Amino acid sequence: MDSINIPITYPGLGKCIYCGKSNTKLSKEHIIPFGLGGNLILSHSSCKGCAKITSQFERFIQHEMLGPARIKLNLPTRRPQKRPKQLTLVYHSGDMQKKFESLSIEEFPSVIAGFDFPEPALLRNIPYNDHKISEGRLIIKPIVDITKNEKYKAGKKIKIGSFSVLEYKRFLAKIAHSYYIAQFNNMNFTPFLPDFILGKNNQLSYYVGGGNHLPNNNSESNILHHLYRQDCIHNGIKYIGIVIHLFAFANMPKYYVIVGR
Numbered sequence: 001m002d003s004i005n006i007p008i009t010y011p012g013l014g015k016c017i018y019c020g021k022s023n024t025k026l027s028k029e030h031i032i033p034f035g036l037g038g039n040l041i042l043s044h045s046s047c048k049g050c051a052k053i054t055s056q057f058e059r060f061i062q063h064e065m066l067g068p069a070r071i072k073l074n075l076p077t078r079r080p081q082k083r084p085k086q087l088t089l090v091y092h093s094g095d096m097q098k099k100f101e102s103l104s105i106e107e108f109p110s111v112i113a114g115f116d117f118p119e120p121a122l123l124r125n126i127p128y129n130d131h132k133i134s135e136g137r138l139i140i141k142p143i144v145d146i147t148k149n150e151k152y153k154a155g156k157k158i159k160i161g162s163f164s165v166l167e168y169k170r171f172l173a174k175i176a177h178s179y180y181i182a183q184f185n186n187m188n189f190t191p192f193l194p195d196f197i198l199g200k201n202n203q204l205s206y207y208v209g210g211g212n213h214l215p216n217n218n219s220e221s222n223i224l225h226h227l228y229r230q231d232c233i234h235n236g237i238k239y240i241g242i243v244i245h246l247f248a249f250a251n252m253p254k255y256y257v258i259v260g261r
């Protein structure tokens with residue numbers, strides 16, 4: 001996988017795309033984080049307070065969920081000299097005691113992780129406050145084939161990362177919201193996502209879900225990530241939708257996010 005990318009910068013709107021604040025210093029926003037190989041940048045678009053919130057869940061996704069995969073796939077880092085040559089595997093075998101083992105990047109069981117989600121609940125006519133909205137199934141694709149390695153005998157439980165549906169959905173909401181504003185450079189729509197991105201509301205499943213019902217794109221086998229707009233009409237209302245396909249080359253699940261109307 002070729003992870004060299006050329007940055008593409010879009011002009012900002014002169015205000016924070018999350019809270020709307022304008023008389024403040026605004027920082028640029030990577031639509032997909034730099035550390036995941038994202039090359040689209042929206043300039044002057046996040047205030048300090050909102051950047052602090054979004055960077056927290058982005059850090060979780062990049063380090064806890066996809067940390068070893070980023071190293072194995074040689075995705076960008078701001079501190080290349082600090083990138084480890086060895087990673088510590090945490091495992092249990094037989095007895096319940098936690099054990100640690102230092103492994104090279106080649107040997108470490110790195111995985112690409114994502115979720116298989118149902119479509120956004122809005123499109124399934126599930127009421128907004130229904131807490132039975134089904135969540136997701138974790139999808140793991142190993143990058144390093146560990147089945148041939150003697151070290152991973154049956155009965156050994158290894159830790160491959162930490163995963164959170166809620167944090168991942170906030171991360172997808174942030175990508176879709178910032179991508180729409182970058183591409184279409186306006187706020188002339190009713191945005192649905194800022195409160196979810198800022199953690200004021202956790203009913204994300206209403207607008208953020210799976211996109212595996214969308215047609216498959218055969219040309220994606222060589223693409224790291226793919227974003228595009230695909231609106232939808234539901235119960236006579238037109239919604240703005242963004243399709244997010246992260247790690248497309250590995251055939252990971254697609255996501256569909258309704259950003260507004």
Ligand SMILES: [Zn+2]
Pocket residue numbers: 016017018019020021046047048049050051
């Ligand atoms: Zn803000």
